[in-house]
Amino acid sequence: MTATAEILYGADDLTHLEGLEAVRKRPGMYIGSTDSRGINHLLTEVVDNSTDEGVGGHASKVVVTLHADGSIQVDDDGRGIPTGVHAKSGLSGVELVLTRLHAGGKFGGSAYKASGGLHGVGASAVNALSHRFDVTVRQDAKVHQMSFKHGAPGVFDGPGKDAKFTPKSGLNVQGRMKRGESSGTSIRYWYDSRYFEANAALDVDAVRAKLRNTAFLVPGVTYVLKHATDGTIGEETFHYPSGLSDMVDFLAPADEKPVSGTLLIVGDGTYKENAADAEGVMRSNVERQAEVEVALRWGTGYERTVECFTNTIRNVHGGTHRRGFDRAVVKAIQEAISKTRGLLKPKEDMPTLDDVLEGMTAVIHVRIPEPQFTSQTKDELSTTGITKVILGVVEGQLKAWTEARKTKTEAKIVLQKVVDASRVRLVQKQQKDAARRKTALEGAAMPPKLVDCRTTGISRSELFLVEGDSALGSARMARVSEYQALLPLRGKILNVQKASLGDTLKNAEIASIVQVLGSxxxxxxxxxxxxxGRVILMADADVDGSHIRTLLITLFAKYMRPVIEDGRLFAAMPPLHKVVTKGRNAETHFTFTQREMEQKVAELENAGKQIVRPVPRFKGLGEMDAEELWDTTMNPSTRSVRRITLEDVEAADAALELLMGEKVEPRRVWLVESSARVDREAIDI
Structure with a gap:
């Protein structure tokens, strides 16, 4: 037997990453990735700190300089990072925020009302991943300076990242500010390429887009990009006094004409969430204030562009504010379409979100305290309360825009565009579905009496099993041929409760049902x-109709039970009576039972209305015209259907066993005991 060395595991095997060492060990956790996006994210973190000063009204200019030696510099004219000594740590404010994770002025909510940074990780992470990091703060008439190497404070003996470094803590005062010189912060850093992939580099186009977007979102701040090109410094300035309206004009495709003017929606609201207080204790139902700003317009094109931002931070994957916006525009536009006469034809479906967004260019910007994101890179907002706020603000103002006399004509053009987009989408879908259905059915001979629909799949299609050929005529004229199919059944199908499988499949009606369903x-x-997607049993509202439904339910329960288990078998509920009032404004009411009819007649007569008598009673589906059958039994928005459940199956099995089973004695007892329940006057003789 060979001895195996024992592997020991003790306290000395544990590793504790202190300070910024964790950032250098796992940079992707803090900046999102180690490719070019990560390098750009370093700059984003520094620029966002300067932008927060501008949002608070403390800065009016941010300058980004891409130096020829690979260093990156960001200057602002804000208040400057606090230079005083922090009582608890004994460090200056500058050293604290640049060398300690989760340190900053954005936790308590007093220094920044709405900030893009909330974890205190950004600037310190940039410092940790840099060969050299210089910071200059102009504040209180003094110029303060400090340098770092991979996050450690010290002094360099010359310019550039390769100068000799001597560790040393503390903030230095270089001198006094010049007359007329503004306060602010200047940061210059040389990122260490060893922490990134081999081909990773700063993407200047992405930097330009970042500064441009931020200038749109903070119209009171001017952003300047300076970068070295062939030994010279090029300069670009971004300043957009009209804010989001300018951004919509910029984002909209150049080759399309606007259908509407740019609609600017501004509002605010409150929401509640669970949040920690200054001591870190979790509090429930903390009330938050949210500011919403949205700009949008429709164009003649087909593309949609919707950009989302939170506290000037771009949320590439949207989030809760985007979901609130989508719900709001669909709700407002659909309501406006339903109120505008002549836009939709009878039986046409309402446009969907895709139809509403077609040709739209929109920018969504929310300002909220302590926003929650799905990651440190802030690609997606996860603060749940903002959905309801933006839904209320956008829906209300968009609704007002569609109804206002001044903009009603413009709004109607947009509504027509949305309806047209919906029609085109449905036509294209029908063409695709028809092609798929043709392929699926090639070589398969469907029963000749099947009146099939054009669509395929289970999203909308439904098959009506119709009692009798007479009802088929009205149903054929009433149905929506896109998604409603009809299969007429002659008489009553075989009672499969007692029949064998062979006898069952020999039955022509059952064989047709199995063949048409195709499963x-x-x-x-x-x-x-x-x-x-659905099977709907459509039988007359009489005893024979009930018997046919029971037989069909039993068939599905015994041989196609998954249809019931999946909730896809339904029974239609056709009306039994048609109550009509006399006079110019005649009313029509459909009722489903004798008692309901009598109650409706009494109600109308008590209201002073005369009833056409005798009250018509439908003896079958075939007595209804197409319009009546559509309104009462086939229209998904007005019909009543009953989902068949396993409880119904058990009841059907018991009824069949009792009434049609082999044992005669239980049936005779039931007939005798139930004879008193028969209303003799209601029997047709």
Whole structure:
């Protein structure tokens, strides 16, 4: 037997990463990635700190300089990083925020009302990943300076990243500010390429886009980009006094014409969330104030551009504010379309979000305290309360825009564009679905009596199993041929409760149902291949109709049970009576039982209205015209259907066993005991 060395694991095997060492060990955790995006994110963190000063009204200019030696410099004319000594740590404010993770002025909520930074990680992470990091603060008439190497404070004996470094803590005062010189912060750093992938580099175009976007979002601040090109310094200035309106004009495709003017939506609201107080204790239902600013317009094109920002930080993947915006525009536009006569034809579906967004260019910007993001890179906002705030603000003002006399004509043009987009989308979908259905059915002979629909898949399609050929005529004229299919059944199908599988499949009506559904039967039934999303049993509202429904439910329960288990089998609820009032403004009401009819008649007569008598009673679906059948039984928005559940299946099994089973004695007892329940006057003789 060979001895194996024992592997020991003790306290000395544990590693504790102190200070900024954790950032250098796992940079991707703090800056999102170690490719070119990570390098750009370093600059973003520094620029965002300067932008926060501008948002608070303390800075009016931010200058970014890309030096020829690879260093990057950001200057602002804000208040400057605090230079006083922090009582608890004994460090200057500058050294504290640049060498300690989770240190900054954005936690308590007093220094910054709404900030893009909330973890106190950004600037210190840049410092940790830099060969050299110089900071100059102009404050209280003095010029303060400090340098760092990989996050450690010290002094360099010359310019550049390769100068000799001597560790030393403390903030130095270089001299006094010049007359007329503004306060502010200047940061220059040389990032260490060893922490990034081999081909990673700063993307100047991304820097330019970042500064341009921020200038749109903070119209009171001017952003300047300086970069070395062939030994000379080029300069670009970004300043947009009209803010988001200018941004929409910039983002909109140059080759499309506007359908509407740019609509600027500004508002605020409150929401509640669980948040920690200054001592770190979690408090529930803390009230927050949110500011919302949205600019949007529609163009003649088909592309949609929706940019989202939180406290000037771009959220590439949107988030909770985008979800609130989407819900708001759909709700407001759909309501306006429904109120505008002549836009939609009867039976046309309401446009969807895709239709509303077609040709739209929009910018969403929210300012909130202590925003929550899904990651340190802030690509997606996760603060849940903002959804309801932006929904209320955008929906209310967009609704007012569609109704205001001054903008009603412009709004109607937009509504027509949305409806047209919906129609084009549906036509294209029908063409695709028709092609798919043709391919799927090639070589498969469907029953000739099947009146199929054009669409395929289970998202909307539904199959009506219709009692009798007479009802088929009205149903054929009433249905929406895009997604409603019809299969007429002659008489009553076989009672499968007692029949064998062979006898069951020999029955012509049952064979047609199995063939049309296309999923097999019994043990081989495969729900995933079913050709329709719903199966609706449409039988007369009489005893025979109830019997037919019971037989069909039993068929599905025994040989196609997954349809019921998945909630895809329904029974239509056709009306039994049609109550009509006399006079110029005649009313029509449909009722489903004798008692309901009598109550409705009494209600109308008590209101002083005359009733057409005798009250018509439908003896079958075939007595209804197409419009009546559509309104009462087939229109998804007005019909009543009953979902068949397993409880219904058990009741159907018991009823069939009692009324049609082999045992005669239980049936005779039931008939005798139930005879008193028969209303003799209601029997047709």
């Amino acid at each position: 097999g039967s019994g043990r081989t039934f495969d729900l995933s291949t079913m050709r329709y």
